[in-house]
Each structure stands twice: as C-alpha cells, then as structure tokens.
Amino acid sequence: MPAGFMQARFMPARFRQIRFMQVKFMQIRFRLTLLIALTLLAGCALLAGSPPPGPEQVRPAVVAGSFYPADPKELAAMVDGFIARANVPEPKGELIAVVAPHAGYTFSGAVAGHSYAMLKGRPTHRVVVIAPSHFEAFSFTSVYDGDAYITPLGKVPVDKEFARKLVSLNPELQLSSHGHTPTAEGPEHALEDQLPFLQRALGDFQLVPIVMGEQSYEASRSLGVALAKLILGTDTLIVASSDLSHYHPYDEAVTIDGKTLNAVGEYDYLTLSDNFATRTWEACGGAPIVAAMIAAERLGATRAQVIKYANSGDVTGDRSRVVGYGAVALIKEEDHRDSTPKFSLTSSEKRQLLQIARKSVESAVREDKTYELPPDLPASLMQDRGAFVTLKENGDLRGCIGYTVARQPLAQTVRDVAAFAALRDPRFRPVVAGELSQLKYEVSVLSPLHHVSDTNQIKVGEHGLMIVKGRSRGLFLPQVAPEQHWDRATLLDETAIKAGLPPKAWRDKNADLFTFSAVVFGEEEISRDLTNQVPSFPTPRARPGEPVPGSPQR
Numbered sequence: 001m002p003a004g005f006m007q008a009r010f011m012p013a014r015f016r017q018i019r020f021m022q023v024k025f026m027q028i029r030f031r032l033t034l035l036i037a038l039t040l041l042a043g044c045a046l047l048a049g050s051p052p053p054g055p056e057q058v059r060p061a062v063v064a065g066s067f068y069p070a071d072p073k074e075l076a077a078m079v080d081g082f083i084a085r086a087n088v089p090e091p092k093g094e095l096i097a098v099v100a101p102h103a104g105y106t107f108s109g110a111v112a113g114h115s116y117a118m119l120k121g122r123p124t125h126r127v128v129v130i131a132p133s134h135f136e137a138f139s140f141t142s143v144y145d146g147d148a149y150i151t152p153l154g155k156v157p158v159d160k161e162f163a164r165k166l167v168s169l170n171p172e173l174q175l176s177s178h179g180h181t182p183t184a185e186g187p188e189h190a191l192e193d194q195l196p197f198l199q200r201a202l203g204d205f206q207l208v209p210i211v212m213g214e215q216s217y218e219a220s221r222s223l224g225v226a227l228a229k230l231i232l233g234t235d236t237l238i239v240a241s242s243d244l245s246h247y248h249p250y251d252e253a254v255t256i257d258g259k260t261l262n263a264v265g266e267y268d269y270l271t272l273s274d275n276f277a278t279r280t281w282e283a284c285g286g287a288p289i290v291a292a293m294i295a296a297e298r299l300g301a302t303r304a305q306v307i308k309y310a311n312s313g314d315v316t317g318d319r320s321r322v323v324g325y326g327a328v329a330l331i332k333e334e335d336h337r338d339s340t341p342k343f344s345l346t347s348s349e350k351r352q353l354l355q356i357a358r359k360s361v362e363s364a365v366r367e368d369k370t371y372e373l374p375p376d377l378p379a380s381l382m383q384d385r386g387a388f389v390t391l392k393e394n395g396d397l398r399g400c401i402g403y404t405v406a407r408q409p410l411a412q413t414v415r416d417v418a419a420f421a422a423l424r425d426p427r428f429r430p431v432v433a434g435e436l437s438q439l440k441y442e443v444s445v446l447s448p449l450h451h452v453s454d455t456n457q458i459k460v461g462e463h464g465l466m467i468v469k470g471r472s473r474g475l476f477l478p479q480v481a482p483e484q485h486w487d488r489a490t491l492l493d494e495t496a497i498k499a500g501l502p503p504k505a506w507r508d509k510n511a512d513l514f515t516f517s518a519v520v521f522g523e524e525e526i527s528r529d530l531t532n533q534v535p536s537f538p539t540p541r542a543r544p545g546e547p548v549p550g551s552p553q554r
Contacts, residue, residue: 056147056148057145057146057147057148058146058147058148058149058150058155059144059146059148059149059150059180059181059192059209060150061149061150061151061152061192062182062187062188062189062192063187063189063192063193064151064152066104067103067104067105067189067192067193068104068105068109068193068196069105069152070152071152072152072153075151075152075153075196076153076196076200078105078109079105079109079113079196079197079200080200081113082105082109082110082112082113082116082197083113083116083117083197083200083201084113085110085113086110086113086114086116086117086308087114088114088117088118088307088308089305089307091118091329091331092331092333092334093302093303093331093332093333093334094300094331094332095118095119095122095237095329095330095331096237096238096295096296096299096300096301096330096331096332097237097238097239097240097292097293097295097296097301097329097330098115098116098118098119098237098238098239098240098327098328098329098330099115099239099240099242099264099289099292099326099327099328099330100112100115100116100194100197100239100240100241100242100327101241101242101243101244101325101326101327102131102189102190102191102193102194102241102242102243102285103193103243103312103323103325105193106315107312107315107316107323107325108243108312108323108325110308110310110315111308111309111310111325111326111327112194112197112325112327113197114307114308114327115197115239115307115308115327115328115329116197116198116200116201117201118307118329119201119202119237120201122237123235124202124205124235124236124237125204125205125206125235125236126159126162126205126206126207126208126234126235126236126237127198127202127205127206127207127208127236127237127238127239128208128210128227128231128236128237128238128239129191129194129195129198129207129208129209129210129239129241130210130211130212130223130238130239130240130241130285130288130291130292131179131188131190131191131194131209131210131211131212131241131285131288132190132211132212132215132241132242132284132285132286132287132288133178133179133188133190133211133212133213134186134188134189134190134284135183135185135186135187135188136178136179136183136185136188136213137213138176138178138179138213138214139213139214140172140173140174140176140178140213140214140219141172141173141174141210141211141212141213141214141219141222141223142174142176142177142178142179142180142210142211142212142213143163143166143167143173143174143175143176143208143209143210144158144163144175144176144177144180144208144209144210144211145163145175145176145177146158146177146180147160148207149191149192149195149207149209151192151195151196151199152196153195153196153199153200154199156195156198156199156205156206156207157206157207158206158207158208158209159206159207159208162206162208162230163175163208165230166208166226166227166230169226169229169230170222170223170225170226172214172218172219172222172223173222173223173226178211178213179211179212179213180209180211188211190211190241190242190284190285191209191210191211191241193241194239194241195207198239210223210288212287212288212291214287215276215277215286215287216273216277216287217270217273217274217277217290217468218470218471219287219291220269220273220287220288220290220291220294221290221291221294221512223291223294223295224290224291224292224293224294224295224298225294225295225298227291227295228294228295228298228299231295231299232299238292238295238296238330239292240285240288240289240291240292241285241288242283242284242285242286242288242289242326243283243284243285243323243324243325244256244257244260244261244282244283244311244323244324244325244326245257245260245281245282245283245311245322245323245324246282246284246323246324247321247322247323248321248322249319249320249321249322250311250313250319250320250322251319253311253313253322253323253324254311254324256281256282256324257309257311257324257326258309259275259281259384259406260272260275260281260282260283260326261306261309261326261328263275263281263406263448264289264293264304264306264326264328265304265305265306266304266448267293267297267303267304267448267450268406268448268449268450269289269290269293269294269297269451270405270449270451270468270512270514271386271405271406271448271449272286272289272290272293273286273287273290274405274407275405275406275407276290278407280407280408282324289328292330293330296330296332297451298453299332300332301330301331301332302331302332302333303330303331303333304328304329304330304331305328305329305330305331306326306327306328307327307328307329308326308327309324309325309326309327310324310325311323311324311325312325342447343383343385343445343447343519344519345380345445345519345521346380349378349380349381350443350521352377352378352381352411353381353410353411353414353443353445354441354443354521354522354523356371356373356411356414356415356418357389357414357415357418357441357443358418358439358441359371360414360415360416360418360419361391361418361419361421361422361431361436361439361441362436363419364419364422364423365422365423365430365431365432365433365436366433366436370415370419371415371419373411373412373415377411380410381409381410381411382409382410382411383406383409383410384406384407384408384409384410385406385409385410385413385445385446386402386403386404386405386406386407386413386445386446386516387402387403387410387413387414387417387443387444387445387446388400388401388402388403388417388443388444388446388477388518389401389402389414389417389418389421389441389442389443389444390421390441390442390443390444390522391418391421391422391431391439391440391441391442392439392440392442393435393438393439393440394438398421398422398428398431398435398439399421399422399425399427399428399431400421400425401417401420401421401424401425402417402421402444402446403416403417404446404449404466404475404516405449406446406448410445414443418441422439440522440523440524441522441523442520442521442522442523443520443521443522444477444478444479444518444519444520445518445519445520446464446516446517446518447516447517447518448516449466449514449515449516450514450515450516451512451513451514452513452514452515455488455492455506455513457515458488458491458492458513458515460481460482460486460487460488460491461478461479461481461482462478462517463478463515463516463517464476464477464478464480464515464516464517464518465491465492465495465513465514465515466495466513466514466515466516467495467496467498467499467501467505467506467511467512467513467514468499468511468512468513468514469499469501469505469508469510469511469512470510472499472500472501473499474495474496474497474498474499474500474501475495475498476491476494476495476498477518477520478516478517478518478520479518479520492506492513493506496511
C-alpha cells in the first residue's frame with residue numbers, strides 16, 4: 001500500500017480530524033472557483049451574442065464657415081469681442097431667459113452679444129435653447145434625441161434625462177431629430193448659432209435643444225408650461241432664438257420691429273402670438289419667443305427688458321431690404337413695480353375718434369364705402385391699439401364689435417370696427433340710413449393683455465376679461481360686469497360661456513385668463529377712464545352672441 005495511505009490510516013485521531021477539514025476546505029474552494037469560471041464564461045457568451053454599443057449621436061456644426069468662423073481661435077475672438085463691446089444694464093433681479101438673434105455673426109453678432117453679456121455672473125449648468133425650423137416641416141415640438149451638439153469650440157452634451165422628462169409632460173413634445181439633423185432643403189442654423197456664444201459666456205453646461213415645428217399659441221403654451229414645471233428651483237437658463245422682420249425697407253422694418261418689441265416690453269405675449277400668426281408683425285422665431293415668455297412668467301419673471309435693437313442695414317449700409325434683430329432679457333425683479341406708462345387721450349383726441357366712428361358708419365351705411373381717414377392725425381391715434389366701438393339707439397345696445405389685439409393704428413381700428421358694429425354684429429339686423437341720426441357712439445381703447453395667475457387679481461368694473469382655451473375665446477369689456485350686476489365669480493362663468501365653454505372652464509389647467517383695462521368715452525360723457533373708476537351703463541337688451549372671426553364682441 002502506498003505509504004501515504006498507511007500513514008493517514010494510522011494517524012492519531014486529532015490529526016485525522018485536521019486533515020479531513022483541510023480536504024473539505026479544498027473541495028469547497030474548488031467548487032467556488034468552478035462556479036465563478038462558469039459565470040464568467042456565460043457572461044462572455046452573452047456579450048458575444050449582443051450587438052456592440054452604438055456610436056454617440058452627435059449633431060455636427062453644419063453652418064461653421066458660413067454663419068460664423070470655422071477656426072476655433074477666430075471664432076472665440078469674434079464672440080468675445082461682441083460680448084465685451086456690449087454695454088448692458090445690470091439685471092435688477094434674476095435673469096430667467098434671453099432672446100437672441102440667429103443670423104450670420106457679421107450681421108447679428110453685435111446684437112447677440114448684448115443678450116449674452118447679460119449672463120455675466122449667472123450660475124448656469126443647463127441651457128434650454130428654443131429655435132424655429134426654417135427648412136423642415138413637422139407638426140410638433142422636437143426635443144433632440146441625440147447625445148450632443150458640436151461646434152468648432154467643442155462638444156456640448158445634451159441633458160438627456162431632462163429631455164425625457166420634458167416630453168413626458170405633453171404629447172405635443174417629442175424626442176426627435178426632426179429640425180436638428182440637416183435635410184436636403186438645408187441645414188438648420190437657428191439653434192446652432194447660439195452655441196458658440198453660450199460656450200464663451202458660460203463655459204461648461206448641459207444643453208436641451210428644442211426646435212418648434214408648430215408655431216401656434218397652443219404649441220408655445222404647451223412648451224412654456226412644461227418647461228416651467230421642470231425648471232423651477234434649478235439654475236437653468238432659457239434662450240429663445242429669433243430674428244425679427246425680414247426684407248423690408250429700413251424705415252418700415254424699424255416701425256414693424258418697434259411694434260413687436262413694444263409688445264414684448266409690455267409682456268403681452270397673446271397679442272404677439274396673434275399678430276405673428278396673421279403676419280401683422282414678423283419674427284421667424286415668434287413661437288420660441290412666446291414659449292420663453294410663458295415659461296419665464298410662470299417662473300416668476302415680472303419684466304421684459306429690450307436691451308438692444310438693430311438691423312442688417314446698420315451693418316452693411318444697404319437699407320433697401322433689411323432683417324431686424326433684438327436682444328431681450330426676461331427678469332424676475334426683486335422689487336417689481338409696474339412702470340409702464342398708462343395710455344391716455346386728450347379730450348380733442350377722443351372727439352376725433354368719435355367723429356371717425358360716426359363718419360365710418362355713415363359712409364358704410366349710405367354709400368357702402370370705407371371712410372378715408374384724415375391726414376396728419378396725432379401720434380397717439382397712430383399707435384397700434386385694440387379697441388371696440390359700441391352703438392346705442394334710444395339707450396339700447398345696437399351693436400358692438402372690436403379688435404382685442406393691437407394689430408393696426410388706433411384710428412384705423414376705430415374706423416373699421418365701427419362699420420362692423422353697424423353692419424356685421426350677428427345679434428342685430430344691419431343699421432339702415434333712417435337710424436343714423438338716432439345712434440350714439442362709445443369707444444373703448446384697450447390696454448395690453450396680461451395673464452392672470454390668480455383670479456383674486458381680477459377687479460370687477462376695472463378689468464375686462466378674456467378666456468383662451470385651445471381655439472375657443474370669449475371676452476367682456478370692463479363696463480359689462482357692472483351693467484349686468486355681476487360679481488367676480490359670475491364674470492368668470494359668463495366669460496367661459498361667451499367662449500362656448502362650460503361655465504367652470506376657467507378652472508381648467510389648459511385655460512388661460514387675461515385682463516385688460518380700457519379708456520372708455522362716449523358722445524354724452526366725453527371723458528371716462530375705467531382704469532380709475534367704475535362705469536355705469538344701461539343694461540343691454542340683447543345677450544352677447546358669437547363674435548365676428550378675429551373681432552370678438554364685448
């Protein structure tokens with residue numbers, strides 16, 4: 001027998017027990033080693049059968065070398081120069097969003113520098129850039145589904161977690177490459193154009209790239225509301241990418257852009273959206289501007305400050321066909337006080353408007369002609385303002401139609417809506433010539449529209465009220481509630497009913513309420529300003545009906 005066997009057999013009991021334990025330990029260790037090896041082999045087999053991870057999806061710098069320099073050093077020096085030369089005010093509060101142009105840097109870079117100079121000292125780890133789609137048509141808002149954008153200055157990573165959360169909040173927002181990936185029609189520049197400025201102003205940050213294919217108010221609202229929900233409490237900046245009017249003569253462009261920027265400064269984004277939709281005003285990124293204003297307002301912004309305006313004619317000297325550019329900051333002020341000057345009219349200007357209303361009706365009824373406005377009207381009557389004209393006969397309502405938004409000069413608005421009130425108010429038969437001498441005229445000139453976040457802000461008799469829910473709208477002038485002896489709750493219900501909605505639709509999270517004041521004056525009382533006092537009018541016999549399209553009745 002082998003010696004070892006014999007030795008083991010005749011070992012003392014204590015040594016045989018130790019040897020047994022050693023053998024047992026070696027068996028356990030062998031089994032564990034085998035188990036680990038088999039596990040590793042199985043893992044390798046699984047990996048061998050799986051596709052390798054895909055390449056990173058990076059959106060290239062497609063307009064480098066055309067809209068801005070492709071050389072990193074040249075680009076950095078150019079952008080730094082634009083920002084350094086911008087003379088901007090110190091923000092009195094927290095900067096929530098900016099509007100910046102997106103043309104070639106030679107043309108719009110100086111104005112964009114003003115937008116980004118406002119970022120000095122602002123801690124920002126995430127930037128949401130909202131841009132329009134110039135080339136590709138699609139019916140939703142596209143949140144980039146890739147990993148990064150790239151410029152000559154380096155790669156900008158996409159905040160993919162934020163993007164996923166954002167699109168989960170509304171079906172109109174989708175993860176997509178539409179509007180981001182270059183197409184046969186052309187490479188989209190509006191979003192990319194902002195990135196070198198952000199890279200030089202902020203350094204490292206995460207990007208949420210958004211391109212809007214749909215330009216409606218509803219699309220802007222959906223995006224703005226969703227952004228506000230996710231951004232609240234974070235150090236996130238919003239950038240709206242937009243130029244202004246396109247290819248008008250210099251003076252005409254200045255006039256159009258002045259009206260647009262005035263509405264921005266008044267924070268009247270509903271009028272902006274309506275006038276962009278009708279091409280009354282122009283901004284290729286109008287929907288991004290409105291979306292940014294809605295989001296910023298819900299994040300506490302109380303002021304829209306126009307920092308800089310210029311157009312391409314200021315750069316090239318060619319004033320025949322220019323493109324407008326604006327820099328705007330949306331700020332949450334520490335101590336907000338409404339410094340907007342209140343609109344007013346002199347007694348002479350009120351008389352002129354009443355004469356225009358009367359002559360317009362007489363010309364339309366007697367001759368079926370549009371009244372020609374007199375030349376050299378005062379500047380106040382040539383400002384774009386919403387207005388209504390009310391006609392009364394023997395103390396009873398005979399017609400009332402108006403424009404809620406400031407779409408044309410006040411004198412022209414009064415002329416047009418006066419004729420509409422006489423001939424197109426669906427609640428009444430058209431006025432005939434025999435009634436003209438019996439008509440009394442009242443004009444209501446509207447202030448800008450302001451969104452209501454708390455219904456307790458609504459002051460019956462001082463505020464007119466408008467509800468917007470989807471394509472449905474309803475409005476009452478300030479004087480209607482006192483005429484009807486309505487309290488605030490009744491006014492809210494009746495305004496919803498006027499829009500064709502259920503009475504409590506104003507409580508719907510998808511409904512927006514807007515207030516406005518009005519300067520109201522008639523032939524019997526030439527000066528009555530509802531901003532300061534509550535009016536008293538005879539109760540109309542007819543219940544307000546559906547408005548003429550684009551011209552809600554009171």
